[in-house]
Amino acid sequence: MGDVNNAIRDSVLFTTADSIISWSRRSALWPETFGIACCAIEMISAGCARYDLDRFGVVFRPSPRQSDVMIIAGTVTRKFAPVVRRLYDQMPEPRWVIAMGTCAISGGVYNTYAVVQGSETFVPVDVHVPGCPPRPEALMHGFLLLQEKIKRSRALAGTPLERVIAS
Amino acid sequence: MSTQPSLNRAPIMERFGETIEDLGIAHGIDAFAVPPERIVEFCRFLKEHPALQFNFLSDICGVDHYPEMPRFEAVYHLYSLPNRWRVRIKCRLGDPPEVASVTGVWRTANWHEREAWDMYGIRFEGHPDLRRIYMWEGFEGFPQRKDFPLRGYKDKLNPFGAEGPPPTQPDLATRDIP
Numbered sequence: 001m002g003d004v005n006n007a008i009r010d011s012v013l014f015t016t017a018d019s020i021i022s023w024s025r026r027s028a029l030w031p032e033t034f035g036i037a038c039c040a041i042e043m044i045s046a047g048c049a050r051y052d053l054d055r056f057g058v059v060f061r062p063s064p065r066q067s068d069v070m071i072i073a074g075t076v077t078r079k080f081a082p083v084v085r086r087l088y089d090q091m092p093e094p095r096w097v098i099a100m101g102t103c104a105i106s107g108g109v110y111n112t113y114a115v116v117q118g119s120e121t122f123v124p125v126d127v128h129v130p131g132c133p134p135r136p137e138a139l140m141h142g143f144l145l146l147q148e149k150i151k152r153s154r155a156l157a158g159t160p161l162e163r164v165i166a167s
Numbered sequence: 168m169s170t171q172p173s174l175n176r177a178p179i180m181e182r183f184g185e186t187i188e189d190l191g192i193a194h195g196i197d198a199f200a201v202p203p204e205r206i207v208e209f210c211r212f213l214k215e216h217p218a219l220q221f222n223f224l225s226d227i228c229g230v231d232h233y234p235e236m237p238r239f240e241a242v243y244h245l246y247s248l249p250n251r252w253r254v255r256i257k258c259r260l261g262d263p264p265e266v267a268s269v270t271g272v273w274r275t276a277n278w279h280e281r282e283a284w285d286m287y288g289i290r291f292e293g294h295p296d297l298r299r300i301y302m303w304e305g306f307e308g309f310p311q312r313k314d315f316p317l318r319g320y321k322d323k324l325n326p327f328g329a330e331g332p333p334p335t336q337p338d339l340a341t342r343d344i345p
Contacts, residue, residue, distance in 0.1 A: 078325075112317055113316070113320070114310070116325070117326060121324045122323075
């Protein structure tokens with residue numbers, strides 16, 4: 001009897017479906033590989049050996065179809081905003097957006113006719129990372145905040161039990 | 168600049184002495200004011216005269232002198248590679264500003280004139296493809312004009328812009344954004 005108990009204790013884990021789903025989502029946040037301006041340099045730095053975003057499961061992907069996160073790293077001009085929106089629309093759900101740097105958050109010092117006054121005006125932003133540009137640590141903090149947000153969200157909340165079983 | 172040989176003005180003044188105004192030397196460059204109806208003739212003369220050979224067009228820019236009249240100005244900067252001379256041509260334009268295109272003289276004028284059209288709304292008659300070059304298709308207004316607000320006009324992507332006239336056509340930059 002003791003053997004059976006130990007076998008179950010060593011190999012069976014009780015949790016909720018929500019916890020498993022959100023754990024897997026937040027542990028492999030794959031951002032799109034694109035940068036718009038100088039913030040992209042800090043983003044690249046965060047991804048390289050010294051800061052190594054791979055530790056958090058953050059691996060840059062070359063296609064929006066394979067991505068979960070869009071990092072808007074830089075000044076979004078009016079001419080480029082439709083392209084960023086298209087990249088967002090090409091990502092499969094669930095998807096998240098990090099606005100990196102003052103320009104992406106509010107237009108920054110460029111309060112002009114040619115610059116979008118905040119990415120929030122054309123895509124839903126989850127995490128704002130302030131700075132001009134933000135240091136790689138700040139971007140890492142943004143990813144940790146995003147992971148915290150995903151951890152607290154309920155993937156199956158409100159879904160009828162029959163649909164959960166069917167899927 | 169000071170080491171450059173000085174411009175040979177004699178053939179220019181001999182041919183155009185009555186129609187152009189000699190503005191002297193400003194910032195080390197010889198300048199002339201030319202009426203808009205003579206601009207192509209004047210440019211072609213500078214390029215093709217064997218003693219001058221202004222074979223390189225450095226730049227064409229626009230100027231908005233609002234509220235002065237005449238309001239606009241087109242400024243041409245030329246360079247003579249064989250003689251190492253520079254020349255500045257100024258051309259005052261009314262409102263709406265119109266001037267003949269010099270694309271027939273220097274092909275590089277194409278993009279310079281598109282830029283002046285995009286930013287100041289100077290219409291270059293005879294230009295083969297006068298489209299905007301910096302701003303997107305469907306953008307309304309000429310942003311370097313002095314009566315254009317630097318913040319731009321208020322819309323979906325620019326909630327802090329100035330109040331302005333409602334757009335008359337869909338803006339391609341925002342058309343696909345729900």
